[in-house]
Amino acid sequence: EDKVVQSPLSLVVHEGDTVTLNCSYEVTNFRSLLWYKQEKKAPTFLFMLTSSGIEKKSGRLSSILDKKELFSILNITATQTGDSAIYLCAASGGSNYKLTFGKGTLLTVNP
Amino acid sequence: DGGITQSPKYLFRKEGQNVTLSCEQNLNHDAMYWYRQDPGQGLRLIYYSQIVNDFQKGDIAEGYSVSREKKESFPLTVTSAQKNPTAFYLCASSSPKGSNEKLFFGSGTQLSVL
Numbered sequence: 001e002d003k004v005v006q007s008p009l010s011l012v013v014h015e016g017d018t019v020t021l022n023c024s025y026e027v028t029n030f031r032s033l034l035w036y037k038q039e040k041k042a043p044t045f046l047f048m049l050t051s052s053g054i055e056k057k058s059g060r061l062s063s064i065l066d067k068k069e070l071f072s073i074l075n076i077t078a079t080q081t082g083d084s085a086i087y088l089c090a091a092s093g094g095s096n097y098k099l100t101f102g103k104g105t106l107l108t109v110n111p
Numbered sequence: 112d113g114g115i116t117q118s119p120k121y122l123f124r125k126e127g128q129n130v131t132l133s134c135e136q137n138l139n140h141d142a143m144y145w146y147r148q149d150p151g152q153g154l155r156l157i158y159y160s161q162i163v164n165d166f167q168k169g170d171i172a173e174g175y176s177v178s179r180e181k182k183e184s185f186p187l188t189v190t191s192a193q194k195n196p197t198a199f200y201l202c203a204s205s206s207p208k209g210s211n212e213k214l215f216f217g218s219g220t221q222l223s224v225l
Contacts, residue, residue, distance in 0.1 A: 004153070032212050041218040042115075043154075043201070048213055088153065092212040096161075098169075099212055101146075101153035 002027045004091050006102035014110050017079050021105045023089035024071040030093045033065050033072045038086040038104070046074070046087075079109045113138045117202050117217035124189065124196060125225050132187045132220045134202035141206060143185035144214065147171060148199040157200075160185055189222060197224050 007022045025033065032050045036043035047056045049065035049072060056063050060079075065072045076083055086104040093100070115136045124130045136143065142161045146154040156169030160179040174193025179185055185204075189196045199221050203214040 009151070034212060036214075036216075041199075042216040043214075044216070045213055090154075090212075097212055098156065098159075099214070101155075103151060103153045 002091070002093060002098075002100040004089055004100050004102035006087075006089050006105050008105060009103060010106040010108070012108045012110065013079055015080060017109075018075065018077045019079060019107065021074040021076075021087050021089075021107070022071065023073070023102055025089075025091040025100075026070065027091040027093035027100060030067070030070075030091060031097050032092045034090045034092070034099070035063055035072075035074050036088040036090065038088055039084075043088055076107075079107075081109050081111055083107060084109045115202055115204055115215055115217035117200075117220050119220060120218070122220055122222045123225050124222060127191045129188055129190050130222070132189070132200055132202075132222070134185045134187065134217060135183055136185075136202075136204045136215075136217075137183060138204055138206070138215060139182070140204035140215070141182070142204060143179070144203040144205075145169075145175070145177065145185070145187045146201045146203065148201060148219075154201065157187065196222055198222060 003026045005024050034048045035046040047063045052067040060077045063074045088104045089102045090099040118133045144159040145157040158177040160166035176188045201219045202217040
């Protein structure tokens with residue numbers, strides 16, 4: 001059975017801190033690893049990673065994939081209160097590249 | 112503006128009642144999906160459709176039904192057979208051009224049982 005595990009499940013930090021969110025996966029016929037941010041209702045796409053060792057960046061957010069060790073990390077530097085959200089990790093695989101989601105990490109950034 | 116519209120935002124179901132959640136997209140995407148999200152849980156796939164008039168069961172299809180008569184629309188019916196329907200339901204779509212895994216989500220429907 002395909003599985004995606006995120007850690008920690010929740011995290012509280014102060015503005016300006018740097019955080020690292022973890023995602024490990026076991027997915028047959030793995031194709032890609034995706035990160036989404038869910039602030040209120042609709043998850044919004046952050047990154048899709050398909051190649052090992054290549055960092056993707058968007059402003060203060062960055063992510064990297066390790067296909068040998070089967071994990072990915074999402075880094076957020078200089079956190080702001082607007083970064084408070086649930087961060088979802090998903091891995092695609094299987095015969096039809098179905099997405100398997102982790103439980104998410106609830107990040108709270110206090111002023 | 113292109114996007115996915117889910118309605119209603121909140122829905123209450125009485126015991127024994129079927130209810131239908133609406134999902135409409137104007138992104139011209141071929142594939143559409145329904146996910147269920149419970150507190151502290153990840154998204155679990157209920158049904159998906161990759162083309163009009165065709166759909167497949169996901170991981171937790173029991174107690175749910177769908178139809179895909181139009182490309183833009185993918186309604187989900189929560190039947191009385193679903194014994195624990197209280198959850199947040201998310202509809203999503205994707206395009207096979209480029210990456211099929213990059214999903215665009217609606218704003219969700221919170222379903223509660225009276």
